[in-house]
Amino acid sequence: MDMDTLFLSRLQFALTIGFHFLFPPISIGLAWLLVAMEGASWKTGNPVYERMSRTFAKLLALTFVVGVATGIVMEFQFGTNWSEYSKFVGDIFGAPLAAESVFAFFMESTFLGLYLFGRKRVSKGIHWFSILMVAVGATISAFWIIAANSWQQTPAGYIIQNNRAELTSFTQAIFNDSTWVRFFHTFAATIVCGAFVVTGVSAYWALKKKDMDVTRRSMKLALIIGFIASVATAFPTGHEHAIQVAKTQPEKFATMEGLLKTQTRAPLLGFAIPLDNPPRLIGAIEIPGVLSIMAHGDINAEVKGLDAFAENERPPFFLTFVSFHNMVALGTMFIGLMAFGIFLLYRGVLWETRWFLTILVAAIPLPLIATQLGWIVAEVGRQPWVVYRLLRTADAFSPTVSAGEVLFSIVLFGVIYLFLGALYLFVFIREVKEGPVKDSVEEVTV
Amino acid sequence: MDLNTVWFLLVGVLFAGYAILDGFDLGVGALSLFARDDNEQRIHINAIGPVWDGNEVWLLTGGGALFAAFPPVYATVFSSFYIALMLLLAALIFRAVSMEFRGKVDCPVWRRLFDWMFGIGSLLPALLLGVALGNILRGIPLNETYTFTGSFLGLLNPYAILIGLLTLSLFIMHGAIYMAIKTVGDLQSRMQGWANGAWMTSVILYVLATISTFFAAPFLFDGILSKWSFWVVFLPMLGAIAYLPVTIKAARYGIAFLASSVMIAGTLGLTGVSLYPRMVPSLTNLDYSLTVYAHSSTPLTLKVMLVIALIGMPMVIAYTAVIYYIFRGKTEITEESY
Numbered sequence: 176m177d178m179d180t181l182f183l184s185r186l187q188f189a190l191t192i193g194f195h196f197l198f199p200p201i202s203i204g205l206a207w208l209l210v211a212m213e214g215a216s217w218k219t220g221n222p223v224y225e226r227m228s229r230t231f232a233k234l235l236a237l238t239f240v241v242g243v244a245t246g247i248v249m250e251f252q253f254g255t256n257w258s259e260y261s262k263f264v265g266d267i268f269g270a271p272l273a274a275e276s277v278f279a280f281f282m283e284s285t286f287l288g289l290y291l292f293g294r295k296r297v298s299k300g301i302h303w304f305s306i307l308m309v310a311v312g313a314t315i316s317a318f319w320i321i322a323a324n325s326w327q328q329t330p331a332g333y334i335i336q337n338n339r340a341e342l343t344s345f346t347q348a349i350f351n352d353s354t355w356v357r358f359f360h361t362f363a364a365t366i367v368c369g370a371f372v373v374t375g376v377s378a379y380w381a382l383k384k385k386d387m388d389v390t391r392r393s394m395k396l397a398l399i400i401g402f403i404a405s406v407a408t409a410f411p412t413g414h415e416h417a418i419q420v421a422k423t424q425p426e427k428f429a430t431m432e433g434l435l436k437t438q439t440r441a442p443l444l445g446f447a448i449p450l451d452n453p454p455r456l457i458g459a460i461e462i463p464g465v466l467s468i469m470a471h472g473d474i475n476a477e478v479k480g481l482d483a484f485a486e487n488e489r490p491p492f493f494l495t496f497v498s499f500h501n502m503v504a505l506g507t508m509f510i511g512l513m514a515f516g517i518f519l520l521y522r523g524v525l526w527e528t529r530w531f532l533t534i535l536v537a538a539i540p541l542p543l544i545a546t547q548l549g550w551i552v553a554e555v556g557r558q559p560w561v562v563y564r565l566l567r568t569a570d571a572f573s574p575t576v577s578a579g580e581v582l583f584s585i586v587l588f589g590v591i592y593l594f595l596g597a598l599y600l601f602v603f604i605r606e607v608k609e610g611p612v613k614d615s616v617e618e619v620t621v
Numbered sequence: 622m623d624l625n626t627v628w629f630l631l632v633g634v635l636f637a638g639y640a641i642l643d644g645f646d647l648g649v650g651a652l653s654l655f656a657r658d659d660n661e662q663r664i665h666i667n668a669i670g671p672v673w674d675g676n677e678v679w680l681l682t683g684g685g686a687l688f689a690a691f692p693p694v695y696a697t698v699f700s701s702f703y704i705a706l707m708l709l710l711a712a713l714i715f716r717a718v719s720m721e722f723r724g725k726v727d728c729p730v731w732r733r734l735f736d737w738m739f740g741i742g743s744l745l746p747a748l749l750l751g752v753a754l755g756n757i758l759r760g761i762p763l764n765e766t767y768t769f770t771g772s773f774l775g776l777l778n779p780y781a782i783l784i785g786l787l788t789l790s791l792f793i794m795h796g797a798i799y800m801a802i803k804t805v806g807d808l809q810s811r812m813q814g815w816a817n818g819a820w821m822t823s824v825i826l827y828v829l830a831t832i833s834t835f836f837a838a839p840f841l842f843d844g845i846l847s848k849w850s851f852w853v854v855f856l857p858m859l860g861a862i863a864y865l866p867v868t869i870k871a872a873r874y875g876i877a878f879l880a881s882s883v884m885i886a887g888t889l890g891l892t893g894v895s896l897y898p899r900m901v902p903s904l905t906n907l908d909y910s911l912t913v914y915a916h917s918s919t920p921l922t923l924k925v926m927l928v929i930a931l932i933g934m935p936m937v938i939a940y941t942a943v944i945y946y947i948f949r950g951k952t953e954i955t956e957e958s959y
Contacts, residue, residue, distance in 0.1 A: 237721060243674060244717040248710050250684055254699025255706055261699075265692020266918040270926055273685035277933035280678040285937075285944055288671035292957055296947055339692075342918075345925045573700035575769045584707040591711055595718060602725045 179578035181569055184256040187585045191248050193547060194592045198242030200546050203317060203362070204369015204404075205235045206310035211396060213306050217299045227389045229294075230611040231373065232306075234603065236291055241599055243284065248588070256581065260561055260571035263339050267332070267348050268323055275319035283312030317365065318358050325354040327562050328553070329423045340565060352423050353416075357553075360412035363404050364549065367509055368542040370401030374516065375539035376607050378532040385610035387526075398520060402513035408506050414469070420556075421470035424563060425479040427556035430490045431499035432466055433459075434480040441466040441478035444500075454481055454492035487559065495556045502548040505541055512538060624923040625913045628690040629900070631930060633893040635686050637886045639679035640750075640788075641795075644885055645878075646673045648796020650716060650743020651789070652815060653736065661808055662736055666720050666959045668803040668952040673720070675941060677713070689926050693767065693916040694900050701761055701769035702753055705776055709749045716742030724959050744789065751788030755781030758892060759837045760902035763909045767916075770905070780837040787826040791888065794819035794865075795881045801874045803952040816869045816877070823884075824862065840907060841895040850894045858887025 209231055216224035250272060253261045261268075286308035294302060332347030333340040342348060377394035380386060421428040428434075433444050433456055442461035449456055464474040471478070481489055516535065519525035525532075561568040622630075646669040653665035669676075688695040699706060715738045723735035759780050762771040797815035804812060834841055845851050861883035868877035896902070900916065903909035917923065 240674075240717055240721040243677075244714040247677070247681060247713055250681055250688075251699060251706055251710060253688065254684075254695045255703050256700070258696035258700040261688065261696035262693050265688055265695065266922045269685065269689025269692060269695070269918070270922060270929070273682065273689040273926060274929050274933070276678060276682035276685045277929055277937065280681055281675060281933075281937040281941070284674035284678055285672075285941055288674060289944055289947065292671040293947060294957060295955065342922045342925070345921070573696075573703075575700050576703050580703050580773070583704065587707055587711055591714060595714070598718070598722055602722060605725065 180574075180576060180581055181572050183578055183581040183585060184572045184576075185568065187256060187581060187588065188252060190585065190592070191245065191252065191588055192550070194596070195242065195245040195249055196547065196550055197543050198238050198245065199313070199317070200365040200368035200543065201238045201372055202235060202242050202369075203310070203313045203365035204367065205231060205238065205372060206306065206313050206369070207366060208369050208373055208397060208400060209235060209306050210303075210310050211400070212393070213303045217303045223388045223392060226386075226612050227393050230389065230606075231376075231393070232291065233606055233612075234372065234376075236287075237599065237602055237606070239287060241595060245592070245595070256573055256576065257561075257571050258573040258575070260566065263566050263571070264327075264562060266339060266341050267326060270342075270345065271319045271323040271326075271349060275316050275323075279312045279316035279319060281312075283309050283316060286312065314362060317362060321358045321361055322349045322351075322354045324553070325351050325357050328357075328557055329353040329419075330562055330565055335565070340562070353419050356412060356416045356419050360408060360416045361546075361549075363407040363412050364542065364546050366404035367401060367408060368546060370397045370404060370513075371509075371535075371539055371542045373397035374401060374513075375536045378535035379607060380610060381526055382529060382532050382536070383610070386613075389611040391526075394516075394525070395520060398513055398516045402510070402517055405506065405509040405513050409510065413503075413506065418470060421478070424557070426481070426484045426489055427495070427552075428470065429479055429481045429483070430454075430492055430495045431552055431556055433492075433496050434466065434478055435482065437477060437480040437483045439467060439475050439477045440464040441470075441476075441480075443469065449493050449496040451491070451493045454489075490556045490558045495552055498548040498551040498555070502545050502552065505545040505548070509542065509545070624920055624927070625917050626897075627927065628686070628917065628923055629893065629897060629913045631927075632683060632686050632690060633889060635679060635683035637889045639676070639683050640792075640885050640889055641882045642676035642679055643673070644747075644792045645669075645795045645799040646676055647743045647747045648792035648794070649800055650739055650796075651747060651793055652796055652800060652812070654740035654744070656736075659732065660954070662732075663724075663954050663958060664804060664808065664952050665800070666723070666739065667954060668800060670720065670959050671948050672945065674717075675944070677717075686926070686930075689918060690923060691900060691911075691913070691917050694911045697763070697767060697769060697911060698757070698761075698901060701771065702756070702776065704773040705749055705753060709746055712742045712745040712749070714742075715739075716746070720959050747789045747792040748785045751785035752776065752781045754788065754889075754892065755784030757901055758784065758834065758841065758896070760904035760907075760910070762905050763901070763903035763911070764905060765909055767903075767909060767911060780833055783826065783830055783833060787823065787830050787888075790819050790823040790826055791881075791885055794823055795878075795885060798869070798874055798877045798881050801869075801872075802878060805951055813869060813872065817866065820865050820869065827862075827888075838902065840902065845895055848894060850897075851891070854887050854890035854894055857883055858890070861887065 209228060212224055212228040212231065215221070216228050286305045289297070290302065290305040290309055293305060297305070326348055329352040330340070331351035332342060332344035334343050373393055374397045377390050377397065380390040381394065417428070433447055433449060434441055435454060435456070440463060442463045443465035444456070445460040445462055447456040447459035467474050467476045467478055470476065512534070515531065516525065519528050519531060557563055559567050559569065561571045649665055649669050653662055656662040656665055684695070719735040719738040719742060723732050723739070756776050759778070761769060762775070764770050794816055797812045797819060801809050801812040801816060861880040865877060865880045865884065868880060898913045899910045900913055901911040
């Protein structure tokens with residue numbers, strides 16, 4: 176019975192966090208793009224920017240509400256499904272969650288209400304301020320939740336006593352070894368997600384020759400922001416994150432890079448097919464020495480391989496490896512796509528290059544896939560621990576909840592999320608097909 | 622006052638804030654089941670449109686504060702109420718998205734679907750939150766290791782259901798008063814009727830609940846009359862209950878809203894006063910209860926959290942007040958409405 180509850184609880188957490196995590200990255204990215212659009216509208220007084228803003232605001236509202244609705248589940252689940260975890264870490268883990276509510280959730284949801292409903296009630300400046308607060312709030316929210324999760328990856332500022340982790344330093348716990356780099360990496364990724372929504376939607380409008388006044392400007396804005404953010408996910412944030420993992424979680428690093436044996440002049444894999452039980456690689460193409468340089472800045476540095484770790488302390492090989500490499504491949508592709516888009520734009524041929532516009536439309540979901548893969552690397556790569564080297568996942572679930580109850584909730588959420596996902600796509604596509612909003616709202620100042 | 626007591630109070634304030642703020646929009650949602658046409662339905666939704674999301678954050682903050690300040694209480698209660706909380710979450714999800722989705726397609730079947738979702742998704746949380754409160758008041762079966770030994774069906778006992786009906790009735794009263802502030806004409810006078818009826822229902826259920834508590838959880842009354850905190854909560858609440866029908870009849874809905882807020886806060890306040898220093902009594906043996914002192918975080922965490930609360934909450938209250946001020950007045954359907 177215990178194994179079942181554990182397995183089902185993990186499945187439920189993966190399902191609910193995976194589905195939830197599709198939405199906040201779009202919300203954060205779109206919110207910042209809207210800060211730029213609304214700012215342009217306010218400063219230039221050009222009604223084209225206002226129509227652009229109002230159009231993307233509709234997509235933000237839609238995305239935000241699904242993110243909020245599925246996010247409540249996450250906070251409850253620590254208690255409902257992971258009660259032993261909650262008791263063990265509550266002294267440390269609860270504070271950032273509460274801080275997230277106090278400093279971020281209130282701000283983003285309250286100002287989103289003002290932003291969406293207040294266009295005619297407040298001045299343009301205040302209205303711009305409201306979307307700025309939404310973006311800031313959503314970003315602060317990302318900070319706190321990543322700080323909390325980073326403590327699970329690289330715990331700090333604690334002492335184990337009374338059968339739990341007790342806080343000794345709040346600042347050390349929050350600003351632990353991985354917090355900042357993971358925050359900037361994830362933040363850059365959210366901007367990529369938002370930018371790809373805007374480039375994809377603009378490309379669709381361009382293909383359908385809808386309102387080129389809005390389309391030209393939204394495409395240009397999102398291509399430039401998307402390019403900068405795509406580069407930033409790799410350098411410096413992605414690279415620095417990998418270095419941090421190599422230092423603080425060497426078994427995760429060995430798993431994601433597919434390094435089986437501890438060695439100096441460790442090679443970087445160009446290509447390989449991974450297999451589990453035991454972990455092995457087929458058809459590996461290696462670039463000698465590069466992994467040592469990347470991880471430690473020295474070709475002769477030793478990099479720990481999987482053989483350095485006991486079998487019951489290694490993360491699942493196949494899933495971590497495949498997720499990591501596909502994330503990197505996608506991230507590299509994003510830089511290329513955005514750069515090529517900018518190139519076509521400045522050559523003045525973007526609007527006639529229909530095949531590329533079609534690719535941009537199809538690319539809308541790709542950053543979401545990349546963020547999901549990144550999250551899998553972070554979470555699966557930490558296994559078998561729920562708190563790295565302090566608490567095993569197998570010891571963290573709720574012992575008083577039966578497998579049948581968890582099965583019930585998995586089916587419940589499974590059905591609801593399928594329904595929500597379908598609805599979201601249906602309404603999203605419908606809104607996009609309508610094209611940018613047409614009329615302008617006359618300016619009303621209070 | 623020591624840190625543990627301060628946090629017991631603060632968690633109570635957060636949940637009371639939630640009950641007052643999301644209380645009215647859950648009530649408005651439940652009342653929307655009786656809307657007579659599409660326009661009335663939209664007025665219900667748009668009356669809470671700009672504020673419901675912020676209101677719901679109070680629940681998240683209360684949950685987060687409980688997790689941070691009293692981890693074993695959070696862990697035990699949330700895992701014990703598993704099925705009930707999953708249903709609550711499902712209802713809150715449906716309610717949130719139905720507001721956004723209903724206006725997107727101009728089709729009567731589509732709209733009716735989301736209208737029902739919005740209504741049931743509001744009514745069910747109002748009921749379930751009360752059922753949860755009732756179970757905490759009565760106590761849940763905890764053994765000597767503070768482990769839950771009950772079942773979902775055990776949580777659906779008559780006492781808890783009575784408390785659930787009481788919170789539902791309170792929220793409907795509260796929501797009807799809010800709607801009366803936001804509407805005019807025929808809809809407003811019907812809301813006045815709802816407020817009045819729900820007030821009467823609430824008073825009757827309140828008396829029944831108090832009598833039942835004597836039998837279900839007599840320990841809650843131990844020495845209560847000699848606690849000063851009891852009188853601080855009880856007397857204003859009694860005043861608010863007595864004053865409510867007068868203000869509703871006089872159509873002074875702003876004052877009535879304050880009074881119903883006091884009545885709701887007072888209900889939770891009395892819960893806190895009678896439970897303290899226990900947080901969750903054990904039905905098995907009162908010695909196995911979860912308490913503010915034995916089941917809290919460390920003093921350092923409580924101190925850090927207090928700093929967070931003292932910096933953050935005044936800001937939250939300030940900008941929330943500004944937003945309510947900006948959206949004052951009657952609800953109008955405009956181009957930007959749901």
